[in-house]
Structures are given as structure tokens and as C-alpha cells.
Amino acid sequence: MAQAFEGKLEKLDHFRWKIPQTYKSGMKVPGLIYANESLLPGILNDKALEQVTNVAYLPGIVKYSLAMPDIHWGYGFSIGGVAATDPENQGVISPGGVGYDINCGVRLVRSDLVLEDLRHRLEALVNSLFNSIPSGVGSSGDIRASARDEEEIFLKGAGWAIKKGYGAKEDLEFTEDKGSIEGADPSKVSKRAYERGKDQSGTLGSGNHFLEIQVVDEIYDERKASAFGLFKGQVTMMIHSGSRGLGYQICDDYVKSMVNCLGKYGINVPDRQLACAPVHSPEGKAYLGGMKCAANYAWTNRQCLMHLARNVFEKVFNKSWNALGLRLVYDVAHNIAKMEKHKSEGKEKLLCVHRKGATRAFPPGHPDLPGPYKEAGQPVLIPGDMGTFSYVLAGSNGSMEETFGSTCHGAGRRLSRSSAIKACHGRQIDKELFNKSGIIVRSKTRGALAEEAPEAYKNVNEVVDVVHGAGLSTKVARMRPLGVIKG
Amino acid sequence: MKPFEFINHTADVGIKARGSTLTELFENAARGMFAVIAREGCDAKGSKAEKSIEVCKNSDNFEETLVGWLSELLYIFNREKIYFNDFKILSLNDGGIKAEATGVNIDLYQSSLYTEIKAVTFHNLKIEEDVDGFSCTIIFDV
DSSP states (O other): OOOOOOSOOEEEETTEEEEOGGGSTTOSSOEEEEOOTTTHHHHHTSSHHHHHHHHTTSTTBOSOEEEEEEEEEEESEEEEEEEEEOGGGTOEEOGGGTOSSTTOEEEEEOOSOBHHHHTTTHHHHHHHHHHHSOOSTTOOOSOOOOHHHHHHHHHHTHHHHHHTTSSOHHHHHTBGGGGOOTTOOGGGSOHHHHHHHTTOTTOOOSTTOEEEEEEEEEESOHHHHHHTTOOTTBEEEEEEEOOHHHHHHHHHHHHHHHHHHTTTTTOOOSSGGGOOEETTSHHHHHHHHHHHHHHHHHHHHHHHHHHHHHHHHHHHHTSOTTTTTOOEEEEEESEEEEEEEEEETTEEEEEEEEEESOEEOOOTTOTTSOGGGTTTOOEEEEOOOTTSOEEEEEEOHHHHHHSSSEEOOSOOBOSOHHHHHHHTTTOOHHHHHHHHHOOEEEESSHHHHHHTOGGGBOOHHHHHHHHHHTTSEEEEEEEEEEEEEEO | OOSEEEEOOSSSEEEEEEESSHHHHHHHHHHHHHHHHHTTOOOOOOOEEEEEEEEEOOOSOHHHHHHHHHHHHHHHHHHHOEEEEEEEEEEEETTEEEEEEEEEEOOTTTSOOOOOOOEEOOTTOOOEEETTEEEEEEEEEO
């Protein structure tokens, strides 16, 4: 059973709680939790806060071990955790601070369609998407990549997909890092990882991964929404997937290699899953080179998934995707480590920012934003559970000042998978969702529906209200699900 | 003594495995892992498959060997689509592990699996010994 956090928690204001550095002698910085009074009891009843304090042991960690309001117990790092380390001050990189699903992330596609256009076609659309998009345990797809292609995917990311005709050049403009992070090193990818990545491009996977058809049901900021091409009543599509077996294997390889070199670098962490190595060490550099290959693979994967889905829309509506206005709003990574410039102790420094279940949220004017979004800020995509809402937020200045340009990534689990199954015993979640809200759900794996039932998650509205209230990102639009394909 | 049971974990899945000997603990942990993948059992009626498994370690740290052993089985499951249901450990010592595993060849689409395990984690992993033998909690990333 999960035990409640027994340490001291200082309330700083309505949205911020601090775990003092004195809580454990090995902590190098305090912990900072973003939450409100109603989310806090759930957070305290989980082991996540112990994990926040464990992360504070990492050599070279800067300012705080941070936790977003969707925080919950993971392994090593909590999910919803952010930590930045300073490579010039023995800062480390930790594969467990990224997770096995490297560059798991979300993309949002807008359309010119409105709810009325789906009235008689929703079921056909969902069924057709379900049949056309490979999903489920170990799913493999029709998009085949040769060994040479795979290396190109590692190096060029989503650009490979565009070259193959799986999308348009402008898609890259609206993908974090333009769908390809620099410095990927295919020689740091093991043979096993290569093998596992080979036939999984353009596959959704299982667990909490999904493709969802939605309708925009609320606009909070007209100007930003209009900059992102969003309007009330509009049909959108959200895709949540990652780097599949390739990423799992790369993380696995490097956790094992770093467990073995902790002694060599004199690193003491309270949980072996936090195994790490200095960013500048051979092990650290190797992991970064390999991790970037997986990150690029994941962007390619989501690009391929979007391409497959656009094809389905074209068939169902008998129009080209361009004519349907199926443009990419944005694609964000929420499991990744990035070298980014941030202010630390009054100076601008290049830090290694770990985001494990956290989203980049760059504010208006940031040089990395695409031209059309310069004024609005970076779109932040927050999937909710399959029964409630998802959100589009925009990055704001607070994130740069406090959280190394980061914000939350989703609703965050409230119930363990086994508790969710107990709570759903004897129920048919797909039928319930249909009868109650008209949401059509399709899934390949037996476990997915009960484990991913709406009550397994925190209230996404509250999670979003906290990051909005704390000034990390601002609310732009809310979407309600119409049809969901679960992995 | 239950060979293994599922335990609560918020985001992922955990099992507590037990064994009167270290060897039995390792075998039961493998059974537990495949139970996570298929829950009530795999209904595939594929042909029988047998594999020799060897994980070399130069360490007296049995937790690392345990993660290595389970990761190896998971790797073969993913690569060769073999659902393992029986394990026989031939040797287990500081040099690593040698074992034979048997199972069935499956079609991932037809065999109604329960969930995908991404990896075996080291999270709070500790093999404990008491009068009944050995036990260990293992968290899987799913």
C-alpha cells in the first residue's frame, strides 16, 4: 500500500508547497510542489513526494526538485517531475528522469470541420481509424523502415517522414524542435534497440496511448486560440504516443550501464532507478546521443500516425486533408531531457532539463517558437482522461522564471491500475461512456479500458487551474472527447 | 505462500514475488511478470517453444541479476513472440544465471494480451530474506 508522505510541507501560497531541504540530509535543494488544497490530499497519499525528495539528491541539481500538479508515483522520478542540473557543476543526466518511453508526447491536429459534420460519420470515422492505425501490445505497422531508413529517422526525425511523403513540410514548423533534436548519435543505440524499433513506426502502442477525436467546447483566450487556428465547435484530433520499443530498450540499456558506474563517479542516490552520470562523462554523452535518436524516432512516429489518420479522414469525407483543414497545431514532448538556456543565480546557463511527465511551456517571444505563435506563446497540450476534457494552454513567463520553462502534462493518475480495475469491476466502460456522453471507444488490449477509466484520473480541470493560477501557462481552449482509440 | 501477487502502484504495475530459495524467487518473479502481461493466462494455442537463457553478470548483486533475467525474458517475448509459462533455473550465482524457459508461440493480435510491459525497473528493488525464504517487490513500467 502507498503510504502518506510524513515529511514537512510548507505552504508558500495557494499554488505552491515546499519540502525543506532539511527533510533529508542528502537533499541538495528543496522540493517545490505545484498544487491546490483539493489536489494535495491525493498527492500526500502517494509515494510521489518521497520521489521528489530523492530527485533532490542528484548531483548538480539547480534551485528545486519540482513537481507539477499532476504528479503521481512513478519509478525513480515521480511522474510530473522536473529537474534541471548544471553540467558545469557536476550536473548529471538520469535516464530514469526521462523514462522508458522517451519523447512520449502529444500532438493536436485542427480541422475546418464542426460537430455537425460528424453527426452521421463519427462511428464510421472511429471504426476506420481503429482499423487503420496499428495499436495494442507490441503492435507493428505498415510503415516499414529499412536499417538505413532507421538510421535516418534517428538523425532527421520527423523530416524523414516528410521526405517519404507522410505529411507536409509545414508540419515540422509546428513540432517541438521541428521534429528533430540535434546531436543524435546512432552509434549509441544498441543492436537490440535497433531491432525493437524496426517495425514500430506509425504504431500507437498500448496503455495510456490513444488517438482521440474531439470538439472544442470552450475558448478562454480568443486571441491565442485564433493564433493556434482553434474555434468553438471545431473538430480536433489528438494523438498520444512515444518511441515504442526503441525508447524502452535505450532507457533500459542506459539505466543498467549507469547503475554500474555510480561508484566510479562517487554518486549516492537513494533509489537505483535514479542511476545517473555526469552530463559530460562518456556514459552521460552516450545516453544523450542515444536518447536523442529515440526522441527523433518518436516525433517520426507521431508524424506517421497523423499521416495515417489524415488518410482515413480523406476516405471518410472524400476530400483531401488540406481541404479539410487538418493542420498540425503543435506537437510536444513530455518525457525528455533537453540542454536549454535558463537563468540560474542571475546568470544564463546551459542546463540539462529533465521533464518526466512534464511539458515544455515557452512564453511569448521565445526564439524557439514558430513565427505565427511568437505573440501567443508555445501551445501546451494537456490530454485529460477519456471521459472528460483535454486542454490547450499557452506557455507564459512564469514558467521561465520558476520551472525551467515547464508545466504539467495531463490529468495525472489518482488510482492505481489495480484499484481502477476494482472500481470498474463488472462494468463496461466503453458502453458507459457511450450511454452517458455518446463517446465511442475502441480498444485492442483488455486491460486498457478499466485501467484508463475516467475515475482513475485526477480532475484535469483542477490540474490546469493550478498551472494557470501559478502563472506557468495560461488556458486557451478546452476540448471534449467524441471518439477514442485506446492502445 | 503465494508465488507472487500483484501490488498497488499508481502509474505502473508491481508484483511481490516469493520463493523458499533464491532460485524459486527468480522463477516466480518470471511467472509474475508474464501474469502481468496476460492476467488470467494467455489463451493462445500456438506451438510449443523452448529457449535457453543466459545472463552473464560479474556481480554478487542479485537484484541486478534479477532485473537482467526478467529483462532478457521480456526481450525474447517481444522479439520472438513467445509467451513463457514455465521456467527452470539451472544455475544462479555471482557469474549470472542460466535457465530454460518454455512457452508458446503467439500471435500478438489474436492472443488477447492484457497489457504491454515497457521495462523492468530498479525502483526500490530489494531482495529480502526471512524464515520463509526470499521475497522481492518489482515494479514494471507499463
